[in-house]
Amino acid sequence: MSKRRTSIPEKVKQTLREEVGFGCPVKGCGNPYLEYHHFDPPVHIAPHNDPKGMIALCAQHHKKADGDAYTIEQLHELKQDKANAAHVRGNLDWLRHEMLAVVGGSFYYETPVILEMDGVEVISLKRDTDGYLRLSVNMLSLCAEDRLVIDRNSWENIGKPSDLRSPPQGKELEVRYPNGDYLHVRFIELLSQAHADKRYNSHPLREQSAFSYPITAVEVNLVIEGTGIEFNPRSTNIGFGTMTDCFHAHCGTAITVSNSGIPWAQNPVVKKAPIIETESGGNVIRVDFRTR
Structure with a gap:
């Protein structure tokens, strides 16, 4: 980079x-x-x-x-x-609400690191001393060109996207690159259980008692072109299926992918055996990429 x-x-x-x-x-x-x-x-x-x-x-x-x-x-x-x-x-008061990350078809309450891959915090939301959520993004890619880097709401790098949207009030951030790499982070104020039901129709979310409304839902869409990795609020694709429609609280990290063996051109890390470990709310799945 x-x-x-x-x-x-x-x-x-x-x-x-x-x-x-x-x-x-x-x-x-x-x-x-x-x-x-x-x-x-x-x-x-x-x-x-x-x-x-x-x-x-x-x-x-x-x-x-x-x-x-x-x-x-x-x-x-x-x-x-x-x-x-x-x-x-x-x-920006909505940034002081409690946070509910919505990724891969599951819900993660007050979980600051949404996605970590090979030791890189790709998407995280942590609070400053005033209690405001601050977004950090460190996009990974197979392409050697610069990708989006945000450090606690500060733009540090953008590269040359084919499209970039960041409307006033900051409730959406969408970036797309010519090779197909894509990220869309959207913040939604859920004002009530009825509002959450209408948007997600989730039994685990409906039955939980861990939080009260209003709450800020953070929906994540991510595509890393050429890797088969794709996240959206409804499902996850990392070469296998993961649990959906689950609720987890205070996990630290929502989804962790390690030892993938993917030759990242952005923020390269030391590669180990080509095995992927995906942790979702304490549930770990191991898949050997050599069998794909």
Whole structure:
């Protein structure tokens, strides 16, 4: 993987995220997935990481800022508009609900790592000190080109997707690459049991008593082209069938795939025997890829 687009210190990123209330400060946006724009001065004039001359924006509005859609004065006003920051925080209240990951046809309550593959946390949602869920993504691929990397809601790498959607309020993130690699993460506020029944019609979910509503459901769709690996809210394909319509709580990790023997071009790891272990809520299935 190529180097990340910037080498902004984490402390600077944190300052900029806090400054805008952890959401894009452009009116009507509030997207929580942020990049960092250097504007006073621009980096092509004087490279720097001075937070006084930087602002956190979503990918869409960062691109507009790069195209001079906003003046330096307007960007400074956005940085200083604390009322707007408070408004953004209020709009992101759904990120403070308890979390229910929906992947592979099963439900995982308060399980921070949704998918781990060969030692890489591909998708995880962990809370910051204020209790807000922060998304991390580290896409794997057989293709050597850059893939999406998000670190606690900070865009670190994107590559060259054929399509990218991240609407205002940040309740969806969808990215597709020319070779077929695909990720769609969707956040849905389930307001009641009736709402959950209508969407999932799941007996285990209906009968559980581990949580109360409202709760934030996180639906995951993932395709890693050429590997046969495909996850969606209804089913899982890793060369075998897995349990569906099950409920698990506080697992730590929802699905773990290890020792796959897959020659990852992204974030390569040490390969062992080509055997896959998939853990789903404490249930482990082993499959030797040599038999496929």
